[in-house]
Amino acid sequence: MASLIIRRLASALPVLLLVSLISFVLIWLVPGDAAAELAGPSASPEELAHIRTDLGLDQPVWIQALHWYRNLLHGDLGQSLLLGRSVAAAILERLPVTLSLTGFALVITLLFGIGSGTIAALKRNSWIDQAVMMTALVGLSLPDFWLGLVAIYVFSVALGWFPTGGFVAFGDSPVGWLQTTTLPAIALALTQTGLLARMTRSSLLEVLSQDYIRTAWAKGLPGRIVILKHALLNIAVPVLTVLGISIGILFSGAVVIESVFAIPGVGRLIIDAVLRRDLPVIQGGILIIGVFMVTVNIAVDLLYAAFDPRVRHEH
């Protein structure tokens, strides 16, 4: 297991290097003179020069890259052009908000995705199965931010059950947190729930036709043990694969949902930076989320090994 972890971490290194390189390269993609483009048409020559020095655009490319990586090693993502503070600090401050929202959405996804997918597989070809699969497909087809807008209209404006936006930290008031995160979390989770339900159903159908499930029945075990222990443990690998993808989609969905519900998370920070072309914040935000996703993928691979002894013993 230890060697597996080491090998997996080693294989992630080149990807991490490339992920940071892609974040760095973003600045070259700004068409024309990046400083002029970022400063806007009304900028004075002094301001332009200032931005140029700030971003290191007056240096040769390789020096810029060297600076970028050296700063990264020190946990320095540069200075925001507009916030007047370090990008790393701004992101770290808002990360818990985004994590609590996506975490909530992930729990909803897991519960309803695996639950409804399992029921659909067990009641295969029944009306329940068809209803679950149709709902899952419709869920997959909805734009999540639009769903958030509809939810605000129905549950906040028309019914008045939830606030129309804002955020209360769980530590400050669990009830307030629940009130402010429930709608965005559901809007986020719906598409991923559909994805997971479909994967759970098809994997479970395959597992249920396996010989070892017949063995479990032949032992006289009750249905709940056959399903919950013998069958569900065996769909861990495909389910984890989908979960790894889903976490990424939940995260990028949160970026947009946060602006819909006026939640002050990393997403809102990035979107504000996008609108105001605050390049260091965009670069830093992308990098942090990219690194986070690489970590998630490592975790998923290690979880494969935890669930499946065949992966664990592979050398």
Add this chain to the structure above:
Amino acid sequence: MSTEDILADPAVDAARPRPTQGYPRLRRLLRHRLFMTGAIILVIVLLATLAADLIAPYSPLKNDFRYRLGAPNAVHLMGTDNFGRDVLSRVLYGGRTSLAIGLMVVLASTFFGTLIGVAGGYFSRLDNPVMRLMDALMAFPGVLLAIALAAVLGPSVLDVVIALTVTYAPRTARIVRAAVLVVRRMEYIDAARVAGAGHLRIIWRHVLPNSLGPLIVQMTFIFAVSILAEAVLSFVGVGPPPPTPSWGNIIADGRSYIPSAPWISLFPGLVIAITVLGVNLMGDGLRDVLDPRLKLEGR
């Protein structure tokens, strides 16, 4: 013995996919209820947007402040927006932008993805570096990378297409590479190589036709996510610029009026959902018919 002779050998011939295989599959596809439902939905949406000039009741750009924020009624079926523009007309014309972006992203990411995937899968020396780069691009959650790219490149239809292509082409590349690797191990490729067929010929005649099933399924997937992603990009302000309507920027326009005029955002979102549902139905149908490995129906 020429390549043609070897490939005409019955044993080789038996292993080779024949063009006639497509016809029974086509028949199965046409009998596939969900696929046909999806296809009909998509055709209706496509025709409606193409015929916008004929069927749209108003100009999508004409302001009429007498009817600002008007609720849906017999004259304005989907109501009017904050400039008094007819939402139905904007949705019809906006579909052109959204669907065109979707289509361009499908074509571009399929082209580049296939190129990269074939290069990686067929030429083993290129495989590692190219695929690591694809892994890195795929490490970013799709829509987020597209937002960042579009933010940097600037808001225009072309920039949105570029941003989404960079985001989704790696996924296509990975699928094509996997298919190529499978095909490459098959014996008829050896037969063709022994017979002296060149790389390009082998790729064109043997490798690509065999990657076609997963590739087509992937194309429907990219079409669906591109339509959704265009909406997201427009919503956060890096999509096709106003006043040209797109489904995404109509929703964005209506956002501030959710409490008083929810129809502005509601209808374009519904149309997106219906269109994407149609595409997803087609994708499921195609998967059933073209890609038996993905069919996990058990016994």
Add this chain to the structure above:
Amino acid sequence: MASSPVLEIDGLTTSVDGLKILDGVSFSVGDGEVVGVVGESGSGKSMTALSSMRLLPNSVAVTSGRILFEGTDLLGLSEAAMRRIRGDRIAMIFQEPMSSLNPVLTVGEQIVETLTWHRGMARAEARRRAVELLDLVEIPAAAKRISDYPHQLSGGMRQRVMIAIALACEPKLLIADEPTTALDVTVQAQVLDLLRGLRRELAMSVMLITHDLGVVAEFADRVVVLYAGRVAETAPVKALFRAPAHPYTQGLLASIPPLDGPLAQPRPIPGSVPALADMPGGCRFHPRCAVAIDRCAVVQPPFFPLDPGHETACWLAGAGGVP
């Protein structure tokens, strides 16, 4: 037969979409007896086994007949009552040792759960018992192997684990569906020896499903020959090999090369088992039978007793002229 049978299958008929798979199958398994059920694939052997466990796929329905286990009709039991019998009083081992064990559970856990469920044993006690069972099926270093996962064991070892699971609750009846078919020849012999020793030790009855007459000759006391969902012949094993009465049985015997005596070319039976959808009338074997007479194509033959415990469904046997 001295005592009452452990299992008595009586007129068992099953069908899929209205097509009969088993048609009035009747035979019994006596106390401590090993009954071999033989036939080509498609003859209904496995179907008979699965029916006795009530593990038929949903698409298959039992349309008539009884399956009496120690006097109780299993077909009339509730699912919950059947579950208490399954794996406890009647156990089953399957053909595919490579895929019949759950890949993500240790072999110990797969034995333990049967004991805790049926016997209400505490886990520690069940674990001790599991080691004993692995010992019983002659797995070396049982105490260590118990924490192994199936993929760490060879095919033969896995089949031994399957046997250990089946024997965990000391069942009255063991149903073994082609238990050695998927194994290497040498391993086959070992596993068969093991089964033979165990059934004597534990005084079990065994229903042995196989297509391999060699296995039957070595292990079974009595043989039931199935053809196309019907019993063709029932006989004590010696009588069957000495004087097979049904032309189908004779064909089966002729199709294996004799081990003693002069080497003769094996003669396979021409043709194959007919498909469910077009079963011939009369005796189902008549289209492949070299000695069929007119009546065979029209009227289904009843059972004709030949010797005690030996009967066959063949008109020629009934006419006294054993062909």
